[in-house]
Amino acid sequence: MKRIYLDYASATPVRKEALKAMMPYFSEEFGNPNSTHHYGAEALEAVEEAREKIAKTINASPGEIVFTSGGTESDNLAVKGVAYAKMQQGKNIITTPIEHEAVANTCRYLGEKGFDITYLPVDVDGAVSAADVRAKITPRTTLVTIMHANNEVGTIQPIEDMFGIVTEKGVTTHSDAVQSYGLIPINVKSMKIDLLSVSAHRIGGPKGVGTLYVKEGTELVPVLHGKDHERGRRPGTLNVPGIVGFSVAAELAMKEMKKESKRQSKLRDLFTNYITENMKGVKLNGHPKKRLPNNINLSFDGITGDELVKELDRHHIAVSTSSNSNILRVIGVTGEKAMGSVRITLGRETTEKDVRNVMHVLQKIVDDARKKY
């Protein structure tokens, strides 16, 4: 039986174009971009070309792109970087209770270190509001960090509305866009984003590489210390093949975004509508409309999320669960439904046949589980 992978929010296969572009940089043009000889120059050229490509995808300048080891490091650098750089000015950070652990646990850590963390209210759809952001900003606020789209339920936040207010007050803005980058448009200028975290392996690039966009002039204390690379913002030998692969995947994602977004959201709605119309005791988590084109998050009475993942895996279908995350509690999903959430995330390789297949299997698994208990 053919395997069906519907967990694109966790990892994606590296696209063949990206892998092909990476290949020469492993064993042939293998220089350290920091070296001044021919091999170093070749590596540096590849990195700078990639930097330019990635900058273009978010309407940034190449000098504003800092390469990191991935989304987690980018989030750490953004949040701690601003918190420490501006701590003389104030120690208040505004965030949401539904951030990815890379932001959430960094904020928690800063909380333990004497920073004051303000959590915005989240509505039943998983959204925060510009009015709440405005109300919470104080003269001691130095950073507002709000994810672009939620990793579990896919809700897209009104970044532009919120960050417009925030930047007007001279407060730095950060958005974790690991889940949205490549799926929906991001323009750091019009969206008033000062810092943006992105990961390559969520868009058909390789694992182990990401970027932090840092708006020109943004003060940032580095998280890692060492050689003076990336304009003093991130030391460590650059992962040249990873960076090259990332840039190719990013370019392709931008080129195909419109078409893929339309295609995937159609499949998403087909799936969601079928399940909600044909089954009882089911709830769609996250905003019904303002959500990532590839995200389906459903809660079921009568079966736990872990069981759902396991049963689907037995049917050669790979998905994830949100039952172990705090998102369901925050958006008010209670009782059995809080235990029975499944996150299904579509991708480039997903076909209508896959989707129809999985929705029927899922229906049967839930029905069978309910018969047993």
Added chain:
Amino acid sequence: MKRIYLDYASATPVRKEALKAMMPYFSEEFGNPNSTHHYGAEALEAVEEAREKIAKTINASPGEIVFTSGGTESDNLAVKGVAYAKMQQGKNIITTPIEHEAVANTCRYLGEKGFDITYLPVDVDGAVSAADVRAKITPRTTLVTIMHANNEVGTIQPIEDMFGIVTEKGVTTHSDAVQSYGLIPINVKSMKIDLLSVSAHRIGGPKGVGTLYVKEGTELVPVLHGKDHERGRRPGTLNVPGIVGFSVAAELAMKEMKKESKRQSKLRDLFTNYITENMKGVKLNGHPKKRLPNNINLSFDGITGDELVKELDRHHIAVSTSSNSNILRVIGVTGEKAMGSVRITLGRETTEKDVRNVMHVLQKIVDDARKKY
């Protein structure tokens, strides 16, 4: 004209066996090792197999291997990790003035944060002594961090002698082995190493991956915050292909170490002897015997290091210079020689023909430069 690469201390080509082993993990077995389904399990299995292989190379247990993005992150995690974990006990850290920037600048940063950094004396060969370490330890000392072999001049430190004394006093030991790992034997148990930093791209593995060995029971505060991976020591999605390639390169390096070490040190001595016997105004930097088998570091009157690198590059030969590092000042190289150091580092692909070729070209470049001035 064929290019000759003699800068293996900066970067090495990924070995074909390592690259071959990595390939399936980019686009086929591309799961996130954190996922509980089939794809995740496959990725996790690959990671755990790699962990076991790497642990074996230094006589450690798999659970003591923490995967990172490379040597710089490993050094940061080790030094800051222990400094903060034990700060109630004391704030003294002992190190050397010739560490790689990843350790040196981390110590400098901690110095600014109120830690007290003790620098050991370094002799003219670039070595530190066990007696000095013993003399400097205080009840407030929590960490001794000393590189295994110097990245510029190749001097190997008497780690076992020093760390024996250090661990007896209950102080944690860290060694940056980025330059030595894979070239000379490392046994964390007999050498009394609590923390050891290693980078994959120095041994024929890919860029963007490394490890920190953390002896069971060692207290460590994480540097990055996020998901609870690597036993809570390092968050972020694991770079599965990178880790697999690293482990294959590590295994091969160990298998070939004896033979390669002998072969490379013979070439090293051939080169050094030719230059020092046939030229005037030249000095071998670093210990004459206790040095890495692949390291040649020479200072010349009458030409700067930057010019040497540039001229050799014009002859299609890639090397590095130590003139921009502080090592020469620390070991007492002064005057013109401090400006004219070249670092030549051999590798698996280096042949005797390459070495003979480069030594003659180098001689001619220096002679020509001296005629001009």
